[in-house]
Amino acid sequence: MSYRGRAKQFLESQNISIGDMISIKKETVKYRGMLLDRAEDADQLHIVLKMDSGYNVGIAIDGAEVELIDKGEKPEINLPPLDIQRDPEKKDVSIISTGGTVASVIDYKTGAVHPAFTADDLLRATPELLDEANISGKAIMNILSENMKPEFWVQAAQSVADEISGGADGVVVAHGTDTMHYTAAALSFILETPVPIVLTGAQRSSDRPSSDAFLNLMSSVAIAKSDIAEVTVCMHSTENDNQAHIHRGTRVRKMHTSRRDTFNSINSPPLARVKEGKVKIIDKNFHYHKRGECQLEVNDSLEEKVGFIKSYPGITTELLDYHIDKGYKGLLIEGTGLGHCPDHLIPSLQRAADEKIPVVMTSQCLYGRTNLNVYSTGRKLLTAGVIPAGDMLPEVAYVKLVWALGQTSQREEVKKIMQTNLKGEINEKSSSKYFLRDYGE
Amino acid sequence: MSYRGRAKQFLESQNISIGDMISIKKETVKYRGMLLDRAEDADQLHIVLKMDSGYNVGIAIDGAEVELIDKGEKPEINLPPLDIQRDPEKKDVSIISTGGTVASVIDYKTGAVHPAFTADDLLRATPELLDEANISGKAIMNILSENMKPEFWVQAAQSVADEISGGADGVVVAHGTDTMHYTAAALSFILETPVPIVLTGAQRSSDRPSSDAFLNLMSSVAIAKSDIAEVTVCMHSTENDNQAHIHRGTRVRKMHTSRRDTFNSINSPPLARVKEGKVKIIDKNFHYHKRGECQLEVNDSLEEKVGFIKSYPGITTELLDYHIDKGYKGLLIEGTGLGHCPDHLIPSLQRAADEKIPVVMTSQCLYGRTNLNVYSTGRKLLTAGVIPAGDMLPEVAYVKLVWALGQTSQREEVKKIMQTNLKGEINEKSSSKYFLRDYGE
The missing domain is CATH 2.30.30.520 (SH3 type barrels.)
Incomplete structure (x- = not known):
């Protein structure tokens, strides 16, 4: 001990x-x-x-x-390696762990979170995975996701790319839930992928009957074997332990501190539902990238110096000036309503524009889309060079700005990237459907 | 022209x-x-x-x-005053306008937003109000709500109090929708009220058939006449133009940039539904203050120097230090998951504690409640003196902190205020019900 x-x-x-x-x-x-x-x-x-x-x-x-x-069962130490033959009939799925509650899936005996795990650990804990695929497992870091930084997104992206280069038919990334949606967006922009990349986690650790880890992991492997060759998040779709939703990595957000169905698609239906290992596409007209359509590509230049500022009634123009003075390369504003912030911020926003710092506007409503043409405040913001982000989530727009500024330092180029739909993060047309989980399922 | x-x-x-x-x-x-x-x-x-x-x-x-x-109908100028007799059988309802889209209810002929309006303007535009109550109207300011500041909350609270002192049986406050929930929370904490105080607004202005102004105004007057003597928000409950929800002022949030049913109660069901002028309480076990239970009281000391900081993967400890250096008296953090922020912020949070600056933690999940006892990050935050806000919304906790610091400058007192349920803003017991509008109606 x-x-x-x-x-x-x-x-x-x-x-x-x-x-x-x-x-x-x-x-x-x-x-x-x-x-x-x-x-x-x-x-x-x-x-x-x-x-x-x-x-x-x-x-x-x-x-x-x-x-x-x-008295508890003693944890077994130094177990002999498992002797599992690769089944050529089955797909090869790599499971990469970054840490968080889900990583404890392998520690059902002691409940403690390992700093690292191997495929053997994973398969001893969840032998059911072997029925589904040839599994390889690797722990690349052990980070509670509240501590995730952009540099870890790059590390995770590179590890995923290595697995794909090494022949994986799909990759599952185990991740803490706090910032899983930020990482999912980051991997979406960093990677072009020919195979599914599925992030999953757990709201309760795996040694309890109430844990969501097992279903999330099994469902994620089902997606990793599917033809949905995108970066997705796979988590419970209800409080019941029987089905999961697959959310596009650029459309998803953690919406509840503790519920198992905390992850929800915003301004979009989920891509698919997994029940008893079977994947069902929710909206047949929803376009997604199929297996093999893209070639593996890694664009992992990021610019970490991006500010994320929420507009609120007491916000000061000094807060914006602070970010400009500190050399921030881009600012993401979570505005009110259609994408507003107080009028008195306009001179500082204009200053950012004059210094070629892109300022991107989203809405703290979360649902809906920015529209800066409706009210005088919005028109003033446009005149001050503010870039409206359409129906992109604030968190996704932040990640995209970090990525866009890694690709180019030209403000106009950044603006074009931010307003172009790259990975399903922007819908061209307004839709007020899918509000508060009204997916019409 | x-x-x-x-x-x-x-x-x-x-x-x-x-x-x-x-x-x-x-x-x-x-x-x-x-x-x-x-x-x-x-x-x-x-x-x-x-x-x-x-x-x-x-x-x-x-x-x-x-x-x-x-050719349009000419706007009528300098109309003679209406000669309306007060009906002693009817309740007296005051309508106060602060600006925003809803104020245009009276301008259906030109569509322009007046800088001020009188009861006569209002009744010419919406004569139906006279069937419901004796109406008096007043414009106290004309502010798009994205420009609302704490000082305007005080001005609005004082005007509401004047109406109540003057004998109003209920007060309706017309307000822009962007920050209506911030103002609703502010009035909740500032005022003890013996009568209903109802905030309402419009997502579309009133000269269009699609406007929500008329139903919202009529439903608000119904609530102003009811026995719900609390600060509430009354807005459409669906996209259809036939019913409204009444949300407690400390439980409500604008959740969609454009839908008419944008306002939703979070972590709580709405208080009531209004349909065809009839008020129906949604959960009979839900305690609320009845007419006449409280005496009018105005506690309008506020401390505007409160920072509102969203935790995100690129957040720096310098951002916290900036707020401390600038003399902020309190900080509200919108953390991830159960109420977390990155470990590397701990020294600055400890510095805030050492300088007696209360730091309050909420969750950007919005739904659910903070719990800093689950993970090591949370325990470190507690050790650094961070005050978890339970299931209070970030926006409400921000407003409450502005108010609490106006009542006392003692950190321990502020902590006690923040963690005591004053106006229905905190539920003592965890509940994961009412997630994403699952009100069980």
């Missing part, structure tokens, strides 16, 4: 090991759950429990009464 | 007056609509048309071919 100091003493004195079910009473609160291995950042004063809810909690041992409920 | 210079010449040469239906051809595009009075910011080169879509567009006259379709 890797607990130290007082925590170690406390646990040993009660004959408690990692993996045991215990209950802990602190004052009037009682916690029940499985003792996990020490969290990376744990001090000597806390222990970590995996609760029945599927969440981990750290509990200070000070003043805690503990009771052993059930 | 108040057009000047070339625009005036152009119109006079074609014998076109304000209110006429005209068509304008420019290159290959043809516009059809009613000539409006000059926009406030118009130069001599543009004229403004009210299109069939209900939107106004400015068109450069340069190279335009114009055709008169129909």
Whole structure:
């Protein structure tokens, strides 16, 4: 056990090991759950429990009464390698892990999150995957997705490209859910792909009956084998554990802090539904890239110095000036309504234009599209050179601006890229359908 | 006509007056609509048309071919005052206008937005209101809501309070839709009210058959007469023009750039539905303040220096430091997932705590609630003094922080205010119901 100091003493004195079910009473609160291995950042004063809810909690041992409920199965260490023959009848699917809750799918015995995993780990945990495809697995990083930065998008894109070059018929990327939609958009713009690239994650870790990891992973492998050769996100489509939606990587957003069906397509229906391993396209008229249509291509120059500014009633013109003064190369504004911000920001927006810094306008409404021709505010913004982003999501427009500025430093070129539909991120025509999950399914 | 210079010449040469239906051809595009009075910011080169879509567009006259379709009715000027007797059987409802599309309800003849209006203007335009209540009307400002600032919230609150002190049984506030939810939250915190206060607006202006202004106004008056003595928002509940939802002022958000049913309750069902003038409470178990339960009270001290920061993959610790250096008194963070931001911001968050600046965490998911006890990132944020906002919307938490810092400068007091449910903005218990308009109606 890797607990130290007082925590170690406390646990040993009660004959408690990692993996045991215990209950802990602190004052009037009682916690029940499985003792996990020490969290990376744990001090000597806390222990970590995996609760029945599927969440981990750290509990200070000070003043805690503990009771052993059930001895856990010991985690197996140094298992011999699996001897699995490649089945030439089956597709080859690579599973790449970047970290996050879903990575714990392989740790159902201890509940702890591994820093790295192999195909063997994965297949021991989820042998059902072998019925579906030849699986290879690799952990390329172990990052909680709130800590994802543009440089990691590049690293992930390169790893995906390596798998595709190496012959993978599809790639699944396991990712934390917090910023999965940002990464999905980034991979969409960075990669041209001949095969499916599917991001998936979990809202609850995999050692609980309530975990969504298994269905998400199995459904993602089904998509990785399908003909949908785009970057997509595959997650639960309802709170029930029986079907998943496939969202285009440039149309999807995390919309709930904890629900399993948190990911939703915005201003677009999902591409497909997966139920019992079967993929069903939702709107037959919806164009998507088929397997083999594109050649693998990696355009991974990014410009990280892009500001993401939300307009709000107290916003100051100094905030814009700060970004300009600090040398930001582009600004993404999440405006109000049709894409507005207060009039008093106009001089700073004009200054950005004069300094050739593209300023892109989206809407914090999320649904719908910008239209700067309706009200005087919008017309002033256009005059000040602001670039309306149509029905692109703010997060997607931010990622696209990071990418566009990596491709060119010419403001006019950036504007053209931002307003051209590259990966399904912009609909040319207005549609007010698909509002709040009204997909007409 | 108040057009000047070339625009005036152009119109006079074609014998076109304000209110006429005209068509304008420019290159290959043809516009059809009613000539409006000059926009406030118009130069001599543009004229403004009210299109069939209900939107106004400015068109450069340069190279335009114009055709008169129909002479409009002349706007009536200097009408004699209406002689309407107060009906003692009816409730007294005050309608206060702050500007925005809905204010144009009274300008159906010219389509132009008045800088001010009187009860007479309103009743000439919407005589149906007289069947419902004794109506008094007043324009207190004429502001597109993207330009609303905290100081205007105070002005609006004081005007509402004056109406209530003056005997109004209910107050309707006409407001632009862009930031109506910010103002609704502000009035919720500033005012204790014995009577209903209803904000309403329009997504399309009132001279078009497609306008939502009439139904929203009539439904708002129905709520102003009801026993729901809270600050609410009343807007269309569907794309059809036949019913409205009443949302609590601290639970509502504009979710679509253009749909008439753009306003939605988040993490909560709407309070009520209005159909054919009848108010129906949606969830009978939902507690709300009844008429006369509270005494009128105005707590309008605000602290405008509150930053609103969205967490994103490229966010820098310098952005937080900028706000601290600039003397911001509080920071509202729109984090990812359960309420996270990147680890590398921790030192600046700790610095804010050390300088007694409250930092409040919400989630950009919008639905769900913050929980900083699940992952290591959350626990680090708690250690750095970050205040989780539960299931409060980011926009509402921002407004509440502006208000809380007006009530006290003590960080601990602010924390207590932020985490106490004052106006229905926080649910004590988690609920993952009501996701994406699944109100169970």
